[in-house]
Amino acid sequence: TIADVLVEASNRAAILKGKKVxxxxxxxxxKIDPVRVLTNHSSGKMGFELAAAANELGAEVTLISGPVTLETPVGVHRIDVISSEDMYRAVMNQYVHHDIVIKTAAVSDYTPSVSYDQKVKKTDGPLLLELKRTKDILQALGEQKTHQYLVGFAAETNDVLAYGKKKLENKQLDMVVINDISQPNQGFNADTNAVHILTKTGKEINIPLKSKTEIAQDLLSMIAKEVDRS
Amino acid sequence: TIADVLVEASNRAAILKGKKVxxxxxxxxxKIDPVRVLTNHSSGKMGFELAAAANELGAEVTLISGPVTLETPVGVHRIDVISSEDMYRAVMNQYVHHDIVIKTAAVSDYTPSVSYDQKVKKTDGPLLLELKRTKDILQALGEQKTHQYLVGFAAETNDVLAYGKKKLENKQLDMVVINDISQPNQGFNADTNAVHILTKTGKEINIPLKSKTEIAQDLLSMIAKEVDRS
Structure with a gap:
């Protein structure tokens, strides 16, 4: 009946009610200098779709975003950051206040050892740019986890499953979402994605190519179920 | 009279008629690897404003653009490129067919010596990234100049005038447009700009802070006058 459908829709709509995501x-x-930067091709689409979907499912959503050209989803609290250091601080500040943490950001794992305040003049010949490791945000989240359900993303081009499994264990994640960005229509700038999901509880789920909007809904349904059972 | 105003407007509108810009x-x-890139903060706004203004002034306009999120101005032929090597090839292909060449692009002057097809895995400790010089497009344009009026941009943070003057001479430019990107509201991501212009013929013109749209119109009027007199 129509009443059943409405009840079902309303149940589905409420699966993240009371959760802070x-x-x-x-x-x-x-920043290398005032002009040059080291960055990556992440568009932010997957994270913004997840934020929109989580909000629709009743969650209270905080979205920490690097520089992107996307509109903030309705109802979502957005915090903008630039560098990996900014991102680290913002995430760590927010962490304790949240129940589910999904890290889709492609945080640079290297940053220039020295950042110049004036534009570095070019010289003849090659230049050696020394990069140092940035703080590993996912590692810190895993170590400082109390009640949070922690979801990481692994965007890889080779040995994607093995690397994802290692990430799940090493970073003490509850779930890892793996995507093979060497495939067309998957990953960074695409509107579609295909992912392979591994959970700490031993589940393996494959989501074939579909829109990032649908992937976001599927992922959040799975996360909601896992959270309910833990 | 109204007729005078209309004639003047129509004259102004036609100052680049017959010119290919x-x-x-x-x-x-x-590209460092499939994920990481070296880039800069140029928004492309100044170049897109110049393209729109040149088209309005009657020119036939080709716009070669790196990755930006701007709409192509009406009537402008746009060619998209990614890397400095792509940009070099596209510009050199187009050069002979044009009368006025304005290089606002912030082309990277360094590129990784090696570009990896697979995502480079992070390791402990610092990483030395070897960068090599890219081809100097403005230098090549200066050297291969036949009939073209060549305009370069200099975005600097210190000693801006001295550096701009050196650029005008070294690159055999007809005009250099200097902006001090250490100042607020000037340069890369701003909607406004303030520039200092030097010409090969010894002119020095200062345009104080105004919108990039107005700066574009001012610049093209000056260029049109200089071209007419040469």
Whole structure:
């Protein structure tokens, strides 16, 4: 009956009610000098879709985003950051206040050892740019986890499953979402994605190519179920 | 009289009629691996404003743009490129067919010596990224100049005038447009700009802070006058 459908829709709509969800999205920009930056191709689309979907499912959503050109989803609290260091601070500040944390941001794992305040003049010949490791946000989240359900993303071009499994364990994640960005229509700038999901509880789920909007809904349904059972 | 105003407007509208104008805009992206890139903060706004204004002034406009999120101005032929090498090839292909060439693009002057097809895995400790010089497009344009009026941009943070003057001479430009990007509301991501213009013929013109749309109109009027007299 129509009443059943409405009840079902309303149940589905409420699966994240009362949950505080923290999502990170986009790239980071690491400053070399006032002109040059080290960054990556993350568009932020997957994270923004997740934020919109989580809000629709009743969650209270905070979205921490690197520099992207996307509109903030309705009802979502957005915090903008630039560098990996900014991102680290913002995420760590927010962490304790959230129940579900989904880290889709492609945070640079290297940043220039020295950042110049004036534009570096070019010289003849090659230049050696020394990069240092940035703080590993996912590692810190895993270590400082109390009650949070922690979801990481792994965007890889080779040995994607093995690398994803290692990430799940090493970073003490509850779920890892793996995508093979060497495939067409998957990953950074695409509107579609195909992902492979591994959970700490041993589940393996494959979501074939579909829109990032649908992937976001599927992922959040799975997360909601896992959270309910833990 | 109204007729005078209309004639004047129509004269102004026609000052670049019959001229083919080539404009480059935006940043370039230099690939480190499938995820990481070296780039800069150029928004492309100044170049796109110049393209729109040149089209309104009757010119036939080709706009070669790096990755930006701007709409192509009406009536402008746009060619998209990613890397400095792409930009070099596109500009050199187009050069001979154009009368006025304005290079606003912030082309990376360094690119990774090696570009990896697979995502480079992070390791502990610092990483040395070797960068090599890219081809100097403005230098090549200066050297291969036949009939073209060549305009370069200099975005600097210190000693801006001295550096701009050196650029005018070294690159055999007809005009250099200097802006001090250490100042607020000037340069890369701003909608306004303030520039200092030097010409090969010894002119020095200062345009104080105004919108990039107005700066574009001012610049093209000056260029049209200079071209007419040469």
């Amino acid at each position: 923290l999502i990170t999205a986009g790239p980071t920009e690491e | 080539l404009i480059t805009a935006g940043p370039t992206e230099e």
